[in-house]
Amino acid sequence: MSAASLPARADVVIVGGGIVGCSIAYHLTKIGITNVVVLERKQLTSGTTWHAAGLVGQLRATRNLTELAKYTTTLFEGLEKETGQATGFKQNGSISLALNEGRLEELLRGASMAKNFGLAIDVLSLGELKERLPHYNFEGVTGGVFLPKDGQVNPIDVTQALAAGARSRGGKVFENVKVTRILTKDGRACGVETTSGTIAADKVVVAGGMWSRDLGRSVGVNIPLHACEHFYIVSEPIDTLPRNMPVVRVPDECTYYKEDAGKLMVGAFEPKAKPWPPHGKGIGIDEEHAFVTLQEDMDHFEPILTSAINRVPLLETAGIQLFFNGPESFTPDVRYYLGEAPELRDLYVATGFNSIGIQSSGGAGLVLSQWIKDGHPPMDVNGIDIRRIHPFQSVTRYVHDRASESLGLLYAMHWPYRQAETSRGVRRSPIHQYTDRLGAVYGEVNGWERPNWYARDGVKREYEYSYGRQNWFPCAQYEADRLMNDVVFFDQASFAKYHVEGTDALAVLNRVSANSIDVPVGKVVYTQWLNERGGIEADLTVTRLAEQKFLVVTGAAPQTRDMAWLKRQTGDRNCVAVDITSGLPMIAIMGPKSRALLQKVSGADLSNAAFPFATSQEIEIGYARVRASRLTYVGELGWELYVPAEFAAHVMETLLAAGAEFNLTPAGMHSMNNARMEKGYRHWGHDMSDEETPLEAGLGFGVAWDKPGGFIGREALLRQREIKVLPKRMVAIALDDNGPSAPMMYHEEPVYRNGVIVGSTTSGAWGHRVGRSLALAYVKAEAGVSADWLASGTWEVELAWKKYPAKVQFAPFYDPKGLKIKE
Ligand SMILES: Cc1cc2nc3c(=O)[nH]c(=O)nc-3n(C[C@H](O)[C@H](O)[C@H](O)COP(=O)(O)OP(=O)(O)OC[C@H]3O[C@@H](n4cnc5c(N)ncnc54)[C@H](O)[C@@H]3O)c2cc1C
DSSP states (O other): OOGGGOOSEEEEEEEOOSHHHHHHHHHHHHTTOOOEEEEOSSSTTTTTGGGOOOEEOOOOSSHHHHHHHHHHHHHHHHHHHHHSOOOOOBOOOEEEEESSHHHHHHHHHHHHHHHHTTOOOEEEOHHHHHHHOTTSOOTTOOEEEEETTOEEOOHHHHHHHHHHHHHHTTOEEESSOOEEEEEEETTEEEEEEETTEEEEEEEEEEOOGGGHHHHHHTTTOOOOOEEEEEEEEEESOOTTSOTTOOEEEEGGGTEEEEEETTEEEEEEOOSSOOEESTTSSOOOOOTTOSSOOOOOOHHHHHHHHHHHHHHSTHHHHHOEEEEEEEEEEEOTTSOOEEEEOTTSBTEEEEEOOTTOHHHHHHHHHHHHHHHHHHSSOSSOOGGGBGGGOOGGGGOHHHHHHHHHHHHHHTTSOOOTTOOOOSSOSOBOOTTHHHHHHTTEEEEEETTEEEEEEEOOTTOOSSOOOOSSOOTTHHHHHHHHHHHHHSOEEEEOTTSEEEEEESTTHHHHHHHHBSSOOOOOTTBEEEEEEEOTTSOEEEEEEEEEEETTEEEEEEOSTTHHHHHHHHHHHHTTSSOEEEEOGGGOOEEEEESTTHHHHHHHHHOOOOSTTTSOTTBEEEEEETTEEEEEEOOOSSSSSEEEEEOOGGGHHHHHHHHHHHHGGGTOEEOOHHHHHHHHHHHTOOOBTTTBOTTSOTTTTTOGGGOOTTOTTOOTTHHHHHHHHTSSSOSEEEEEEEESOOSTTOOOOOSSOEEEETTEEEEEEEEEEEETTTTEEEEEEEEEOTTOOOHHHHHTSOEEEEETTEEEEEEEESSOSSOTTOTTTTO
C-alpha cells in the first residue's frame, strides 16, 4: 500500500512488518478490530523473518506456552487454504537425539510433560530411530523422542499469508514507512509519527524485532534485548535425502537438521554466541539494514560443521551451497516479551523472540490481540509477560554480555537450578560480604545475587548439576536441620518492598487486597491481589505502619509487575507507592531458637503475649533500630528484620556475634524453597497465577468476604463459592519412595489418579524435614475435588516416562496444624 494513503487514525498501529507484526494484525482483524495498520520501515520480512530456518516445534517449558506453539501449528495448517497464499508448511515431525544419560533424562522428562499437555510424542528405541533416520551416524546416541506433529514452513510465505489475511478483513499494511516517534499523552501511547505523516491510535504495538529496544527506550519503556549472529549452512542438493525427513535436533552437538528442497540445512546454537553488533555500545543498527546477511565466520562455525559431518556423513561429499549468518534478538532469560508495558499504558510489546519467532508467531498474535481487546491476557502468560523485567536489564552491556549465553541456552542442558554464567554480580545485598565469607553459592534473580546454599564439609563451592540429588543436597540437609532445631538466617534483601501512603492509601489498598487491610497499626496481613475474574495477580504481605502508611512486601521476581498493578488501581487518588527495595534489605531469623537470639540482641520482649504472630514492631539491635515482623515462609517460629541499608552490616555483625551460642547458621534460597514446599506455602508464578483463584489455590482463609467496600474480584469469587466442591484444587504430593535414589519432582509432571491423568505438578523440591520428594499440583475432577476423592484414589506421578506411587492430600506434610509457628 502506498505511503500517501496513510490514515489519520487507527484503532491499533503495529510497528514492524515481520512475522510477528503481521500475525498480530491477522488476529486483531479476526476478532473484529479491523481498523489496524502495520507499518514496516522497509519491506515485509526484511528484518529477521526472511532468513529463518522455519522450524516449527511445539513442546515448550509450560502448558500454556505449549498450547500457544500448538496453536501456531494448527494456524499454519489452514493458512494457505484461507488466504490462497502458499506457506510451505510440511508436517514431517521432529526427532531429538540424546548423546548422554543426562540429556536422555531431559528428553524423557520432556516426553512426560508433552503427554501431560496433550501433545503426540513417542519415545523411540535405537532401532526405531535408525529406521527413521537411515542417513545418520548413531555413534554415541543413547535415545531419542519423536514429535509427529512438529513441522516446518517458509517464513516469508507465512508472513505474506498473515498479511493477506489481515488485509482481507480491512487491515492496512504499509511498507517503506518508518516510525520515528511514539506519541504519548497523559501516560498513554496515543499514536505514532512516521516518515510519511502522523497516525493517531488507541493502541500502539512494538513488534520491531531487534530495533524494539531503542524504540521502547525513546518513551521510557524497557525492552532488554540484543541481537546475536545466528548461523546455518545449506548443502548442495543430495539426491538420496528423503523429502519426508523429520527435523532432527542433536542438542548435545548444538545442531539441528532440516530437509529443504532436496538440500540439508544444518543450524547451530553454539554455547558462546557472537552478540551483534559486537561492540556492546548499543544496538545502533544501520538505517539501511534490510535483508541483511552478516559476514560468514568459518572459524566460529567449524566445530559445529565437524560434528555435523560426523553425524550425517552424506555432508562430507555434498558440498556447501550457502553459509548463512543473520541477526536475531535474544533476551536475558531466553523468553520473549508480550503484553502492555508497565511504564506506558496502551503501548503493547511483542518482541525478543530468541530464535523461535516463527513457531511462536501464531500464539503470540492470538494472545496479544485478545489482550488488546480485553485489557488482560486470555491465559497465564507470566513467563513471557513484559512486566517480569527489571529496568536495569536494558543496560547495553548487560544485555550484550548475556546475549552471548542466551543463544546457546536453547540447546544447553536445562538442568534444574541452572544458573546464568554471564552478566553476574549486578545487584548485591548489603550483607553480601558476610554471606560470601560464610561460603554462599549464589543464584541470580533479576540481577540479584542470592545465596542459594552454603558450601560446607568439603563440598565444592559450585553447582554440580543433575536431575537427581545435586552436590548441595547434604548442605541443604544441614541447613534444614538447623532450621528445625536451632536458628538460621536468610538474606532476603532481594524481596521487593514498597511504601504506600497518602490520605487514600487505606481505601486503595483495601480495595486491591482480598484480605482486610483495615487492621490495627502493627498488624501484618497476608493477602492476594485479584483481578476482576478472581485470578491471583499478586501474593504478598501488607503491614500497617500508621493510619495511612503501609509496607508491602513481595517476591524479587514480581517487583515491576506488582508495582504496576497497584499503580493501575490507584488512578488519581491520594495514594503514593514508592519502591524502597534498595534501601530496606531484610534478614529473616527463623527456627525455634530465634526468639532467644533476638531477645538477647534486642532486649525486647518477644513472647507470644508481647509479640503475637502476624504483628510487627520496631526493635533495637546493636546500635540500630529495625522493624521486626513475626512471620514465616518456612514453617518455624521466626521474625523478618527490615533494616535500613546502611545499618545492615552492623546488624548482621551483631547477630553473628550473638548467634554462636544458639548455633545460628546461614541458610539459602534452596532451603527456603524446600521448607515452603513442606508447608505447602504457594509461590506466585509457579503455584498460582492470574488464572487461579484463592479458592482453587486453597487460600480462601485470606479472603475478607464481607469487608466494607468489597475488593476487586469479589463478585467472581462469590460465584465460585456457590460451587461447594470445586473441580480444580491445589494439593500436596509426596512420593512413596523416600530412599536415597527417590526421584525429584520439578514442575509440569503428570499426576495420575487410578491410572488417568488428572493434574499437573506446579513446583517440587525435596522436603528435608520430612525426608520425602514433594510437590504441589493442581488436580481436576468434574464432580469436584474433595478430601474423599483424594483419599479414595490410587495416585502416581510420571517422571521421565516412568510412574511413581504417591500420596496426595490437601494438608501440608510438615506441621500441618502450624503449631511450630506459634510456639
Ligand atoms: C538464522 C536464523 C534462523 C532462524 N530459524 C528459526 C526457526 O527455525 N524457527 C523459528 O521459530 N524461528 C527462527 N528464527 C527466529 C525468527 O526468524 C525470528 O524470531 C522472527 O523472525 C522474529 O520476527 P519479528 O517479527 O519479531 O522480527 P523481524 O522479522 O525482525 O521484524 C521486525 C520488523 O520491524 C521493522 N521495524 C523496526 N523498527 C521499525 C520502525 N521504527 N518503523 C517501522 N518498522 C520497523 C523491521 O524493519 C523488521 O522488518 C531464526 C532466526 C535466524 C536469524
